[in-house]
Amino acid sequence: MSLAVLADAALVLLVLGLALWINAASRAFPAVVGYVAFGLLLALAWLRLSAGDVAMTEAAVGSGVTGAVLIAASVRLRAAETEAPPLAAAPPALPLRLLALLLSGLVTAALAGLVLWTTGPAPSLADQAVQHLPGLGMGNAVTGVLIAYRALDTLLEKVVLLLALMGIWSLAKDRYWGGIPGPSRIQPTNGALILLARLLPPIGIVVAVYILWVGAAEPGGAFQGGAILAAMWLLVMLAGLRDAPAISRPWVRLCVTVGPAAFIAVGLTGFALPNGFLSYPDSIAKPLIIAVESVLTLSIAVILGLLVAGPPEQEP
Amino acid sequence: MMLVGNIATVVLVSLGAVFFLAGTVGLLRFPDSMTRLHALTKADNLGLGLVVLGLLPQVDSVPGALKLVAVWVLTQLAGATVTQLVARAVWRGGGRS
Amino acid sequence: MTEFLLGASAFILLMVAVGLLRVLRGPADIDRVMAAQLLGTGGIAALLLLGVATALPGAVDVALTLALLAAFAAVMFVQSGGPGGGSS
Numbered sequence: 318m319s320l321a322v323l324a325d326a327a328l329v330l331l332v333l334g335l336a337l338w339i340n341a342a343s344r345a346f347p348a349v350v351g352y353v354a355f356g357l358l359l360a361l362a363w364l365r366l367s368a369g370d371v372a373m374t375e376a377a378v379g380s381g382v383t384g385a386v387l388i389a390a391s392v393r394l395r396a397a398e399t400e401a402p403p404l405a406a407a408p409p410a411l412p413l414r415l416l417a418l419l420l421s422g423l424v425t426a427a428l429a430g431l432v433l434w435t436t437g438p439a440p441s442l443a444d445q446a447v448q449h450l451p452g453l454g455m456g457n458a459v460t461g462v463l464i465a466y467r468a469l470d471t472l473l474e475k476v477v478l479l480l481a482l483m484g485i486w487s488l489a490k491d492r493y494w495g496g497i498p499g500p501s502r503i504q505p506t507n508g509a510l511i512l513l514a515r516l517l518p519p520i521g522i523v524v525a526v527y528i529l530w531v532g533a534a535e536p537g538g539a540f541q542g543g544a545i546l547a548a549m550w551l552l553v554m555l556a557g558l559r560d561a562p563a564i565s566r567p568w569v570r571l572c573v574t575v576g577p578a579a580f581i582a583v584g585l586t587g588f589a590l591p592n593g594f595l596s597y598p599d600s601i602a603k604p605l606i607i608a609v610e611s612v613l614t615l616s617i618a619v620i621l622g623l624l625v626a627g628p629p630e631q632e633p
Numbered sequence: 634m635m636l637v638g639n640i641a642t643v644v645l646v647s648l649g650a651v652f653f654l655a656g657t658v659g660l661l662r663f664p665d666s667m668t669r670l671h672a673l674t675k676a677d678n679l680g681l682g683l684v685v686l687g688l689l690p691q692v693d694s695v696p697g698a699l700k701l702v703a704v705w706v707l708t709q710l711a712g713a714t715v716t717q718l719v720a721r722a723v724w725r726g727g728g729r730s
Numbered sequence: 731m732t733e734f735l736l737g738a739s740a741f742i743l744l745m746v747a748v749g750l751l752r753v754l755r756g757p758a759d760i761d762r763v764m765a766a767q768l769l770g771t772g773g774i775a776a777l778l779l780l781g782v783a784t785a786l787p788g789a790v791d792v793a794l795t796l797a798l799l800a801a802f803a804a805v806m807f808v809q810s811g812g813p814g815g816g817s818s
Contacts, residue, residue: 320733320737321736324736324737324739324743327740327744328743331744331747338754346759347754350762350766357796358747358773360773360792361773364786364788364789369787369788369792372792373788376792377799384803385802392807392810393810503809507721508717509717510714510717510805510809513710513711513714513805517710517711521798524798531791536788536791536792537788537791548799548802549798552801555805555806555809556809639731642731642734646738649738649775650738650741650745653741653742653745653775654745656746656749656768657745657746657748657749657768660749660752660765661748661749666758666760666761669764673767676746676768676771676772677767677768677771680771680775681774684738684778688779692782700794704778704790704793704794707797707798708771708800711797712767712800714805715801715804715805718805718808719763721808722760723760
């Protein structure tokens with residue numbers, strides 16, 4: 318057995334074992350830490366499958382941003398966990414859990430069977446996708462699919478992000494609507510954190526722009542760049558150097574909508590051209606795509622940052 | 634020249650791996666949070682640092698090498714801050730178990 | 731050389747994964763955060779080794795992303811009295 322196969326097998330076992338343990342963990346916080354570690358291992362697995370864009374997104378969004386949200390949530394739930402049983406919900410009965418295990422196992426077995434026992438290569442459009450990339454000025458097939466071939470999906474995803482943000486805002490009490498996220502303003506007292514929040518964001522911004530730019534030819538793109546920017550912004554907010562903005566501020570509203578709006582606007586102008594909605598005229602395809610992606614990155618950064626910041630809990 | 638580079642890589646990466654081993658053993662075996670933190674920082678700084686140094690001879694472009702060093706510097710920065718934060722948390726509240 | 735780098739990558743990954751036992755045992759939550767931090771750094775090292783060994787496009791970029799986000803979980807935990815967190 319070659320070393321690579323052994324290493325891959327070890328990774329798979331690790332991922333499965335960790336997933337089982339996370340489900341069996343009795344308290345929320347250890348499970349969340351396990352989840353952050355799980356995201357990291359999953360990113361490695363994606364890389365071994367040559368899916369660089371997914372790996373980067375998993376590392377930045379799945380493990381980083383989502384991990385941050387879950388950590389904050391589990392810290393909040395600590396009080397509820399130590400409550401007496403009537404307040405904490407009872408776990409589902411054993412037969413139900415066994416049924417869930419059985420059904421999940423069946424689905425896994427069916428998928429594994431499909432993958433392992435079909436002969437011949439799977440039908441794929443990869444060749445045709447790669448064929449048309451030079452016309453768009455792209456080298457990265459994934460970005461080509463996201464922005465050009467299946468642009469409608471990407472647009473809808475960004476709208477879904479916006480809807481998720483509005484869903485989180487709707488959790489606010491009436492009198493806090495339009496207010497500032499978080500229970501209290503953070504005072505900048507932690508020297509080490511302030512230093513990090515001053516040194517890291519400039520570097521982070523440069524790296525985010527680099528990842529956005531390189532996404533045309535290598536793994537990267539708008540989503541990953543936006544996630545890095547969001548993390549930098551959150552770092553500054555958590556250190557207390559800047560307060561979280563009141564969600565009724567015009568610039569907040571503008572930033573979260575300008576990305577999807579620009580995408581829709583570019584798409585609508587496609588009606589003036591022979592190919593219809595979301596088609597790009599060949600001559601200006603690349604600059605147009607870059608413009609849309611840049612604006613999208615800004616929106617994604619602000620949306621993700623506000624998602625982690627949470628619903629408003631202070632008066633505006 | 635190639636040979637010297639390869640020997641350097643093997644030696645430095647192996648040393649780095651040893652520090653990661655030491656960091657893990659320390660994290661699992663040391664008696665309390667502060668000493669475990671000490672073990673963690675050894676893996677963070679020396680482990681990753683030696684691995685990056687060992688990989689430098691294997692990269693054939695200057696931007697590639699600079700990227701590796703940048704990863705190390707950023708991890709150092711983050712690791713140093715996390716060490717301070719964790720130490721403060723342990724000092725104040727016993728880690729909120 | 732490729733085999734050696736791959737082997738080193740797998741070894742480091744295994745090491746820090748074993749360190750995850752601290753998430754299981756560690757009496758305080760702060761110990762669990764430390765274990766996650768170790769996994770993050772080890773993951774970066776494993777990624778760099780993998781990227782140089784197999785010339786995988788983007789591995790070093792993923793490591794760069796991880797390095798930027800490395801402190802995030804720990805900072806979130808420690809500062810969970812502000813945006814995104816609640817008083818416990």
